[in-house]
Amino acid sequence: MADWVSPPPTKRRRVGGTDGNAGSNDKEVPQSFLSIYSWNVNGIQPFVQKAITSFFTGVASKKRETSQSDGETQKQYGPSLRMFLQRHHWPTLLFLQEVKISPDDRATQRSVEAAVSSKTLKDDGPDYVARFCLPTDKFNARGFGRKVYGVCSIIRKDFMDDQVERIRTVDWDCEGRFQVIETKGSSLPKLSIWNIYAVNGTTNIYKSPETGQVVGMRHDRKLAVHAHLLAESKRLEAEGYQIILAGDMNVARSKIDGFPNLRTSPEQHVRNRVDFNKKFFADPDGLRAIDTFRHLYGEKKGYTYYPRGRPFGSSCDRVDLIVCSSSLQNKLTTAGMHETPAERGPSDHCPLYATFEFGAGKS
Template sequence: MGPVSKRSLSSTDRSISPPALRRKLSCTTESQHVPNTWSGQVRLFSWNVNGIGPLLQKHLSFERGSLSPLRSFLKRHQWPQLLCLQEVKISPKDSATQRRLQHAANQGNAADEPTYSVHFSLPRDKYNATGFGGKVHGVASLIRDDFATGIRVTRKPDWDLEGRVLIHEHETGLAIINGYWVNGTSNPYRDPASGKVTGTRHDHKLRSHQHMLDETLQLGRDGYQVVLMGDMNIARARIDGHPNLRTSPVQHVKNRADFNSKFFTDEKGMRGIDVFRHLHGDTEKYTYHPRGRSWGESCDRVDLIVVSRALVDDMGAVTATDICDSAQERGHSDHVPLWVSLDLSRIAGVL
């Protein structure tokens, strides 16, 4: 079992959840029943939704038990234990929309279906995250309540003021980081304390890489295996961009090199594993499909799932992963979901 976290449990409230429901689910068919969580298998999803609004819409049907679009997504994907959402675009002052998201996650649930609790990290930087009335960035994590009983703490790191990161530390020794990583641009970045311009968003992106690496390494020292999930705003290599990989301006090349070094190649870095490439080799699938372009005309793999090397090399805990690469799955967004399946029973010291 992983170590008891030394971090404050007051970072964000954690709901008390009911006992796990014990109904078996076939992995090849859709079902309303809850998977057998005692098998140790969990499925974690990530999706940059480019605004949460369409997932909260009410159906015009007056039929009892009708599902919200968000609840329908969870059902269609067989009730994942965790759904990490990025770019939810909710103002930190908008408590009503936050409540609507919690409601939509559970709207129309049947008695034998799971329920979800929602955690948020929303912008709190008065100089760099104020556009559109504060409706920029923002991440939310939907945690299935029977899985949430094992979450020791969900926290927002102090270094993230733009509402980009949520960290979930599980009692099995697994730490899951939901992240909407900074997009490097030449736009000015302002010091969060003084408001003075201190470089560009490219500079801020590189600093955020270091912060995320420091967080990941510290979790490793605390005994956790780490899963990084989300929109990382980096296409790692030529195969990850179609028809071309972005190379201009040159700072994008430098950002890419920094990312690959810190999280994959540097001996002092994370030395992580990109699970899609690990399990699917050179398969060409992409996560970003811009609106207003024909499907497949221009796309990039910028949403990633990166795990601690030991989860693959030593424990064999990563059992499956994929990208839901279709226009239907993209829905209203400009990104598609991606997921990973883990066998928690294979993690050292578990169960």
């Protein structure tokens, strides 16, 4: 078995826990697994700006005091991508959303590539590569100097070399929202693993990417993207791929996924939610997928989005998901999110994760 599927020999991964630490269940994750982290970072600049270049040169980041809403003071570390990978035991994949990099800005892209390289901290961990999908839409992604949307997939190089057949985008998206990693189907089954920053439904206009003509609202575009994603997922399953969809879906699935209340106004948000659930979970003709967190934890509460400007935990939603084909449910080992201000760092979203075991004895 290739090295990329083995956790570091000195580490033990435990099932459970959504607080950024190992869970209370003492069951170890098996030795052969695919680990996926996903995180909407709400802009990559805090990870590459000059004020924290020490994170990328091997110099330890300075601790800073951060006052919490409950009056306690917590030590935090600055946002280092390499330290994040190390802290979470070198996951196979780290998907970043809303990176907000202009497609013409190669300097920032190179900075991210350097930030995940093994040369950064000169540690003993594996090397990583970064692949970007950034907006090319001339009409819907022009604001803020084109620093909008965008996703980045950070991939362990040994996994990249051993397993990845290709990395691609989709022809129905020009906003830098979808990146697809497809595996060869050798020691692993054929997997189609998606890094997703889904459209947020709003009443803002949506223009045709080809003509610039107004063709509806962002709500309409969100529903259209659901249809495109479902059609492509179904096609891939028919071709023998098993699907993993990971990222910010910009929809909370049910009442338990919003605190203190689930968003129901305007009414279109309810329709978007119903459409998402129907297409990917409920409809016999849909994907019939597994929501990894819900599959393992039932009605347990857990959230990924904590808006800035409010006390942490006073308003939150689970809008980031890792979803998989039902054929992978017996491979699913762990799932959760790291719900702490320290793990959230400069973002308004918390990282989430899921692991899948493909070792002997897993049917």
